[in-house]
Amino acid sequence: MERGGRYRAHDLGEPTSDLEKYAKEVMDAMIREGIPPTPSNFDAYFDKLLDDKPPAFRKRILKLLELEDGGDGDHQGVLEQHLKEAFGNIKKFLQHINLLYKNLRHLETVIEKRAFEADAIADKSTMKTLLESMKKDIKTMTNIIKKDANELKETYESTTELVKEVQEHAIHDERYGVYKKNFLIRKMQQEERLIKEFRHESTLMMVRASEEVIARLKSPKIRQLVLRTVARLLLKTSRRSDIVAHYDAGVFAILMRHTSLQSAQMAADRLKDLVGNTNFFVGDEEIMLDVEIGVARIDLDRSIEQTIVCALDALDIAKKIDEPCGVCPQDVEI
CATH class of the missing domain: 1.10.287 (Helix Hairpins)
Known part of the structure; x- marks a missing residue:
């Protein structure tokens, strides 16, 4: 900016930095797909499109976001x-x-x-x-x-x-470092209102540690450690706009905003791969961590409780058919 408060011409021209270019790309995508450019929607789309970028680019952008956040979320x-x-x-x-x-x-x-x-x-x-x-x-x-x-x-x-x-x-579950069920329900209610208004897609993912793995752990402390590990992996793989919460009895949930069922299944595949590379030792025995994953659409034609039950059913389906991710039966028909 020059003296007197006037901007030079190139200050108002085309974006030059990676962040500026990416922000313009996000805005263009939202306008192209008819998504209202509200701050909340922009935040969700910012994370969504970042998934398709090269790892080096994602790392640079996420580092900038960490500096901006400053830890206020905690x-x-x-x-x-x-x-x-x-x-x-x-x-x-x-x-x-x-x-x-x-x-x-x-x-x-x-x-x-x-x-x-x-x-x-x-x-x-x-x-x-x-x-x-x-x-x-x-x-x-x-x-x-x-x-x-x-x-x-x-x-x-x-x-x-x-x-x-x-x-x-309280909204935080201190045992696992994620949100509590009550906060998840509130956010799902809010998301339903947004979907009704803007007609975008969002998905609920349920995740639980494999029952076979948990059954091999006799110590409650070790079981708790395994569940905390699962929670950390969920936080690591989720977007900033996602809501990661402990639902109940070692079952975790992720509210994935602006995410189709197909995209959620792809995210489940990535999570399954990450978990599959995680191991721990109990005495001299090496145990490979494994999880079961189920997904369901946030459907306005059913209640939040019905959507949650549907995602929980998808967990059992994943286990039964031995697939990385189970899908709510009602959503498979769609």
């Missing part, structure tokens, strides 16, 4: 983790107060015992007066602690309810 997860830690600290604090109260009660009992023993001591009047005075002081302290403990208990119970409410609305 803010919600960090906040939820801090809330959990604060809850743990409050619980420990109350436990310490309870311990202090028990110790004071024990001290009161000791004083009473010593008062009984003092009856046998000469100059009982002086000794008794002293012990009674001590007993009175201890009782006063005990009443104060009781009152504080009750107030702390009420605060603790109130905080517990608040934390539980936060946990119910």
Whole structure:
């Protein structure tokens, strides 16, 4: 830009950098296919077209996006983790107060015992007066602690309810580093509204670790480690616009926006190959990781629950026919 705020002519000409050229390509593709160029749609198409680019180009673009993101997407997860830690600290604090109260009660009992023993001591009047005075002081302290403990208990119970409410609305599953089921459902509802408005295609993918692999793992900790590995692989292979979530009982889901059923099947093939190259050792035994994958269209003629069930059925189909990916029976007919 020149002095005075005027732009040079070439600043407004054709794009020159790789990122500028690619952004123009994305916009042209959206206009050509009749996709409204909203920020959300542009983000999804930006990721979609990137899949077909050479690896070196994808790497350069993704590096730029990482620099732009700056890690802000993890803010919600960090906040939820801090809330959990604060809850743990409050619980420990109350436990310490309870311990202090028990110790004071024990001290009161000791004083009473010593008062009984003092009856046998000469100059009982002086000794008794002293012990009674001590007993009175201890009782006063005990009443104060009781009152504080009750107030702390009420605060603790109130905080517990608040934390539980936060946990119910939390969107991150800390066990696997992905979203929770409630967030997935919300995003599917939002995607249905977008599909109704703009008529694009989106797909739901379900993924679970092979039951044969899980059955060979006797340790719950090892099973949890395997599921975390699956979650990391899903995050690694998914687009930024995809929603990766833990659905239930070790089954993961990916909401793939602006993705046809055929494209989702191709993505499933890539995921299957990546997982097939992942192994781990349990003692001296080497175990190759494997997953089952099922896909279903986000179909406005059925409910979200029906689409999820359809994708889960496709998981069983993949296992039955021994294919990389099973397809919802209703969508096969289409």
